Amino acid sequence: MANMSEGKSASTRRHVVQVVRRVLALAVYPARHIKENPIPRGWLPKVKANRAFTHLHPDEDRALLACRNVALVRRLFFGMLAREGLRRDELGGLRRKDLDLGCGHIMLDENKTDDPRSWALDPGVARALRTWKAMHHPNATPDDFVFCEPGSSASLYTLHLADELRRDLHDAGVTRPALFERSKVRRPLRVHDLRATFVTVSLANGKTETWVADRTGHRSSVMINRYRRAARTWTELAVAPLEPLDRAIADLRLPHGLPHVDEVTSKRSQRLR
Helix, strand or coil: CCCCCCCCCHHHHHHHHHHHHHHHHHHHCCCCCCCCCCCCCCCCCCCCCCCECCCCCHHHHHHHHHCCCCCHHHHHHHHHHHHHCCCHHHHHCCEHHHEECCCCEEEECCCCCCCCEEEECCHHHHHHHHHHHHHHCCCCCCCCECCCCCCCCCCCCCCCHHHHHHHHHHHCCCCCHHHCCCCCCECCCCCHHHHHHHHHHHHHCCCCHHHHHHHHCCCCHHHHHCCHHHHHHHHHCCCCCCCCHHHHCHHHCCCCCCCCHHHHHHHHHHHHC
């Protein structure tokens, strides 16, 4: 701990101690290299108050998704995160069989909390995903990943997308300092903050906590309540909701002759009736 760089944040220092203590615990049992763990149970460096987080404004989201200098697969990925609230790894691992785009339904059976969940996709997201498949992956199988480059079967690499997200915003002409500031009181925009954008926008537009949790997988009110203040500010400023995904990404606007996903849903409902 004494040799650790002073520039490391409190949370980073805490994570280092957690890893060291875990290794020492394994050295006690089952390895039996030492008799006891020198780091007492429950002893961890305290983490000070969280640094301020931020989220994208509608005009910034629109600029990012419209920028053709940014790879289409990343724009689709970022846009869906901000409109559906999944975790980054959940969305990166999404497969065709997890989606029923005919009725706009997503089924997330495997996730971080091992708590299967499903919900109705935003209509604009469903339309964008349907067009993405029709235009770039027409022969995709149910086991194929949703987010992969045209002509590839490998899933989009999501572990270091934060740097790419901030570069993509620069390329799109988004320069708001709060998105890029790294200091003791604020952290730069992360991919995870697109999930925060989803929660904030949803609460600001009257969605219930239950509705939000059905999509994000939050098990308690504590995490969702962190976004209520930002949501109230959003409401007071009368900030518009995010643009439908298929409109925000011009590359994914339905070509002439391709049935609209809402039309498909309507025809299916009529057959059922």
